[in-house]
Amino acid sequence: MMIEQPKMSALSEQVESMVEWLASHGGDGQGGVTRLLYDPSWRSAQKAIEAKMNELGLLPRYDDVGNLFGRLAGRDPQADVVLTGSHVDTVTGGGKYDGAYGIVAGLIAVDYLKTHYGPPLKPIEVVSLCEEEGSRFPLTYWGSGSITGAKNREAAVGVEDSAGVSLEEAMCEAGFGFGLHPRPERRDLECFIELHIEQGEVLERENKSIGLVSHIVGQRRYDITVYGESNHAGTTPMQWRRDALLTAAELIRVVINRAKADDEGLVATVGRMDVKPNVGNVIPREVTFSLDVRHGEAERIHAFCEECFREFEKLATEQGTNIEIHQWMDEPPVAMDRALGKTAEEIMEKEGVSFKKMTSGAGHDSQVFGTFCPTALLFVPSRGGISHSPAEFTKTEDLERGVRLLIDLLYKVAY
Template sequence: MVLSAPGVGTHTTTPQRRPTPNSVRLLASLEAMAEVGLQPDGSICRRGFTAEDRQGRERLSEWMIDAGLSLCIDAAGNLIGRLEGSDPSLPALVTGSHLDTVPTGGRYDGTLGVLAGLEVVRALQDAALQLRHPFELIVFADEESTMVGCKGMAGTASADPSDYTTSNGEPIQRNLARLGGDWDRLASAARRDDAIAAFIELHVEQGAVLEGRGDSIGVVQGVVGQRRFTIRVGGQANHAGTTPMDQRQDALVAAAQVVLAVQALALAHPGDPVATVGKFEVWPNAANVVPGEVQCSVDLRDLDPEVLSALTDELQRRLAAIAESSGCRVTMEPQFSVDPTPAAPALMDAIEVAATELGLSHSALPSRASHDAQELGRRWPMGMVFVPSHRGLSHSSAEYTSLEQCVAGTAVLLEAFLRLDAQLQG
């Protein structure tokens, strides 16, 4: 669905200065977008497909048109703004992120990447500079729940509507229509292999690594893969007072050993994987009953698929040992598996050089949270720029990245694209 196609924004005049982000304008955009879905506690609620989500997209659409972008919405509900380049044969340089949030979201998660991309366009227009490549800014649909937007564009989206668990509980078909998408034409959202030259997403780190290191910029090595399992521990429920300690099959005691084994698994492995037991259910969960059954989740994450396989194999061995020593039944059932997506070396280099030339301290790190870039990177060269999150807090009203840090990330994004525009040949 085409929204507009203004005939502005393609200047060939030699710029008088290197384009730079306007900090006042970026701050104004961040504050204006934070008004949409603002809650009494200071958090932001723009769940995917809601009226607030649509309001945010409409507000951004006005800004994009004013910046000279032509707009369309694809079948996956992605809002796409495009600035033509001087060479129509070249594929696009692309940036973007999402505007939807979790129920108590912050004002930077996703939003900064979108508004930084808009500021890149505005800075290019200020400098009257037309890139060789077309430039696109994308707002991906429903990143926080279904990721239907980025998966649709990458061609990895499921064609089965029952595979989508939406935050409002309504069918994905109806939700996509609210954004201007079209479920019946979802396959048409998949871009051609030669449509995109490079995709770079700017995002707040959502962790405390950069702040701890004292670095301004994170050069993301890739988005980690995930292996998630359900662990079931079966013992024998019995009277807590009359069952001697040496005659118990206590499922909770065995499950506690599972939790410690998962922690030890990650700590002992070379590198820096993470392993988490995040969900824990006990039956019958009564003060005077020896627990008879426990169910818990295990989440394993790393950038290397071989590490994930090794962690899984070692976990199975440890569970077998716990079952033997406790006398309980211990089973592990896969929930889902997501492969890692490495960043493209050329894009990492462009980001690192950009940060260096701008005098910004930087270091490499993986992204342990999923992002739209994870799906785009399965098809096209992908890079990510991280900026620090104060105290590592995210998905809450306490989420904070300073204006100086936001501007620094935007400047790196802009400089990296300028370098790629000059270097890439299609």
């Protein structure tokens, strides 16, 4: 199916204006957007999307955790739902494309299909997922996890934001969690299709229009604590010190050098460090640092971590310190659906759209749906690879090209 070319300029204007429209809910006036789960800006955005769904002739409904769906009914009453969309929440001071673009693209695509081709064979729903980022509460994928059953109300017990407000309290204040809406778990999904900005610079550097994601990387996260001994900075000879910070620095060097030498795309990051007593004239007695390791194969992550940890033990022993390794995340890699990917590939080849098969180094709702139903994740380029920032930007022609692909893919799957 080819989309009539005269509509392209109108489509371009529509996607640009709708991105700005959604960004106005939570916009800070400086180009940044903040919509935290259940906060007033989040509520305002969901209400605006609900009104837009009504305007476009989609039947809106919420589930009991605040996910919002807009339904275009299908001709086959027995058919499962083709779901598309993304998350409405943002990081604090984030950009206007992350998550929001997938929602906007879904609304535009379904409206286009309804206008030009009438009702689909299978029902299509556009979803504005309530949460993905973990920006307000230390819990991620609350929206997609609640739909797939990976998360439940028990997971929210005791979860609080920085002000001490519990997730349960915030959810109830926003009007959810009372059983007034349907339970979030779904068993009627045929597939999920997510269109997202890349949040990296691979597509831009390689001059490709679309990223066709085959896998979302697995992640392991650790807190590594080094125990040494505090002592006087002026009276303790260097050779007698048990310096926890020196050991930590050597361990970090091991991680980074090993990751740089890896030729299979593995990445490792140390992004946080706590030093005790953190006084300028005292030798540090305790240091904790974070470790984030990602790769498309679980076996490679495991092997890398084991190799590093063996060297950690050796270095700590040599320096008279001790280490403690606490693993708190182990997300396996998730494969996207081959059949959906093949369909998208055939569309792009037919229409002459340049694309790259790639692995996503960032987590997305698609990794939650990917273990639940056939899932496709598609990227459009990000300028400079910048995301989670007011500087986040994707050219209008790239946004439009992504919407055109989504229209074609939804047509193939649902019509």
